Amino acid sequence: xxxxxxxxxxxxxxxxxxxxxxxxxxxxxxxxxxxxxxxxxxxxxxxxxxxxxxxxxxxxxxxxxxxxxxxxxxxxxxxxxxxxxxxxxxxxxxxxxxxxxxxxxxxxxxxxxxxxxxxxxxxxxxxxxxxxxxxxx
Numbered sequence: 001x002x003x004x005x006x007x008x009x010x011x012x013x014x015x016x017x018x019x020x021x022x023x024x025x026x027x028x029x030x031x032x033x034x035x036x037x038x039x040x041x042x043x044x045x046x047x048x049x050x051x052x053x054x055x056x057x058x059x060x061x062x063x064x065x066x067x068x069x070x071x072x073x074x075x076x077x078x079x080x081x082x083x084x085x086x087x088x089x090x091x092x093x094x095x096x097x098x099x100x101x102x103x104x105x106x107x108x109x110x111x112x113x114x115x116x117x118x119x120x121x122x123x124x125x126x127x128x129x130x131x132x133x134x135x136x137x
Contacts, residue, residue: 019110020057020067027070033114034072034106041118047075055109071097071105072117091119 003013011018031050038048053071056064074084084104088095095117097106106117 022109024068024070027108030111030114031070031072031108034108034111034117037114037118038072038074041120042074045076045078047073049073051103051105053105053107055107067109069107069109071107073103073105075103088119095119 004010007013011021028050035048035050039046042048049072051071051073053069054066055069056066058065075081076084081099081102081104085097085099088097088104088106095106097104099105111117
């Protein structure tokens with residue numbers, strides 16, 4: 001509780017608060033870069049677009065509360081969204097999204113680095129602390 005009284009910028013020291021309060025413009029910036037990276041990495045036939053989304057705040061007192069967000073939507077005419085989701089989950093580290101309206105969605109609310117959304121391209125040289133900080137832009 002002391003942190004709430006003494007920290008001049010709570011979002012800078014509380015990762016969850018930082019994710020929940022990120023402006024949509026920042027999510028759009030990350031998403032635009034992710035769309036380009038994913039288009040190059042996934043191969044032909046994939047449709048990849050930046051879409052509006054609703055992120056769920058979490059459990060506890062507000063289990064169904066949502067906030068506006070952005071997501072990368074991925075589809076392929078020959079691969080169902082569940083198969084696309086499985087491909088992402090099988091990467092190292094796993095990339096977790098959700099299937100909604102026949103699309104695989106990667107919500108951007110807590111993504112700091114667009115390359116973290118590309119299977120097999122996570123920069124393993126980044127320290128855990130650097131991975132938690134928002135990407136510079």
